[in-house]
Amino acid sequence: MAPVLGYWKIRALAQPIRLLLAYTETEFEDRTYTTGPAPDFHEKSDWLPVKYTLGLKIPNLPYYIDGDIKITQTNAILYYLARKHNLCGQTEEERIEVDVLFNQVFDMRMANWEFISEKFVTLPDFPLYELLDIYLKLDPDCLKETHNLQELHRRFEELPTIKKYMASPKFIKSPLNWPGAKWSA
Numbered sequence: 001m002a003p004v005l006g007y008w009k010i011r012a013l014a015q016p017i018r019l020l021l022a023y024t025e026t027e028f029e030d031r032t033y034t035t036g037p038a039p040d041f042h043e044k045s046d047w048l049p050v051k052y053t054l055g056l057k058i059p060n061l062p063y064y065i066d067g068d069i070k071i072t073q074t075n076a077i078l079y080y081l082a083r084k085h086n087l088c089g090q091t092e093e094e095r096i097e098v099d100v101l102f103n104q105v106f107d108m109r110m111a112n113w114e115f116i117s118e119k120f121v122t123l124p125d126f127p128l129y130e131l132l133d134i135y136l137k138l139d140p141d142c143l144k145e146t147h148n149l150q151e152l153h154r155r156f157e158e159l160p161t162i163k164k165y166m167a168s169p170k171f172i173k174s175p176l177n178w179p180g181a182k183w184s185a
């Protein structure tokens with residue numbers, strides 16, 4: 001049975017996971033839950049009845065179920081998949097670099113990431129691409145002064161498996177975030 005990724009029908013936390021799964025051509029069920037209606041969208045009746053029935057130790061969204069392996073916490077899921085697909089670096093030095101960059105991306109302060117982006121795809125590229133894509137949707141000119149970031153965004157979309165995923169109906173283009181959130185598109 002294909003692994004299951006559970007999340008709301010939005011990009012947000014699950015999107016880097018979806019991108020990594022698409023990049024590695026992992027067949028998976030993208031099991032989405034519907035957010036409640038306006039005005040606050042935070043009504044969770046599509047999710048709450050199943051929340052405690054899946055055998056998750058700490059039930060939450062996103063979750064990833066791969067046979068007996070049941071994971072919550074976005075970064076734990078990303079690390080699991082990155083280890084499985086050898087996206088964590090080869091040497092201890094590279095692994096440290098990957099960890100530092102991955103956490104840096106989550107701090108939303110981007111620096112010193114060229115090592116990764118210019119050489120090969122590793123774990124931080126997935127959340128970093130998603131972050132850049134969100135920035136570009138909010139302000140299409142925001143990367144004008146940072147050619148290397150523009151290039152990273154462009155190159156990521158050109159990766160054959162990513163390109164295929166983005167052209168397929170499986171790809172969630174929007175919303176980026178919870179409907180009604182301070183920022184979404």
Ligand SMILES: N[C@@H](CCC(=O)N[C@@H](CS)C(=O)NCC(=O)O)C(=O)O
Nearest residue numbers: 013051059060061062072073074075
């Ligand atoms: N630190 C957690 C945060 C998870 C979280 O806050 N999930 C939100 C959506 S972004 C949710 O609606 N969880 C379902 C719930 O609380 O039952 C992670 O990174 O996975």
